[in-house]
Amino acid sequence: MDKEILSHYNSPQGAQSYTRKFEKHLSERINNRHEQRLLQRLIGRISSETPFETALDLPCGYGRLMPLLRRHARHVVEGDWSLPLLKIARGNQRADTTVREADGYVRATALAMPFANQAFDLVLSVRLCHHIREHAERLTYVRELLRISRRWVVFTYFDYHSLKNQLREVRRKLFGKRPKWTLRASEIEKIADEMGFEVVYSIPLSRLFSGHRYVALRRKP
Ligand SMILES: C[S@@+](CC[C@H](N)C(=O)[O-])C[C@H]1O[C@@H](n2cnc3c(N)ncnc32)[C@H](O)[C@@H]1O
Structure with a gap:
């Protein structure tokens, strides 16, 4: 994990700054709207109209994706390493009368998650992988996501083969x-195969302007 990035998010100033990131500029507002639409479609497809019983959103940041996730899951746990961001997420959710707040808030590192194997029906992890400096830790992170999911994992990563990365x-x-x-993609497929999952969707956030990709993996029966 990159220590500078981690301590930025874990500081009150860094947490506040991330909380305003998607409001500050028009381009960020457009990106956010586009990303939420993509995720809404993706989770809509995999939940096939039936809500998930349990879902984890880690890292949740300030809870940006919670209203969306709430529509698809009965019980939601919000997790993050940053205490300031967790507090902001909880505060935002308590203040928002239109969305039921999370069923739990957990401080946890994504590299060694304090959850049992197959604890959640859906594990969502957005915009963390590209902050993990060590390649071996990125692979550990993917294994952790799959370990704690009973059915589905949706996460983002920065794609080596994207135009942006080239x-x-x-x-x-x-x-x-x-x-x-x-x-x-081949690294994700290899881990998925080892752990009894298959990659069902892999969607670039934008082919030209972003290297991020959303993947959805399903545990094989
Ligand atoms: C770019 S934000 C994404 C937050 C949220 N998923 C979103 O899309 O708005 C990255 C988040 O990762 C969290 N984070 C960084 N390292 C972490 C780790 N090792 N374990 C858990 N969370 C971590 C930060 O505190 C921050 O909330």
């Missing part, structure tokens, strides 16, 4: 920029 690789070679912290 351009970054050129700039890295020319100007010494740091590499993006990526995964390859």
Whole structure:
């Protein structure tokens, strides 16, 4: 895990700043709307009209995705390593009378989650993988997501093969920029196979403007 990024989110200032990220600029508001629509369609497809009994949203950040998740799950647990962000998420949810607040708030690291095997029907993990500096830790993270899911996992990663990353690789070679912290689809498929899952959907957030990809994996019967 990148310590600088982690301590940024874990500080009151960093937490406040992330809370306002999707409101500050028009482009971020558009990105957020586009991302929420994509996720709404994806979870709609995999829940096939029947709500999940239990869902985990980790990292939840300030609870951006909770209203969406609530529509598809009866019991939701919000988790994050950042205490300030967890408090903001809980505060936002208590103040919002239109959405029932989470059934639990848990401080947890995604690299060693304090949950039993197959604890949740759906495990959602958005915009964390690309913050994990070490490749081996990114793979551990994916294994942890699959370990605690009984049925579905939806998570995002920065795709090595995306156009955005290929351009970054050129700039890295020319100007010494740091590499993006990526995964390859083949690595995810290999872990999925080892752990009894299959990749059902893999959708780029944007083919031109983003390297992030949403994947949905299902535990095989
Ligand atoms: C870009 S935010 C994404 C939050 C939320 N999923 C969203 O899409 O709005 C990254 C989040 O990861 C959390 N985080 C960073 N390292 C973590 C770790 N090792 N375990 C759990 N959460 C972590 C941060 O506190 C922050 O809330």
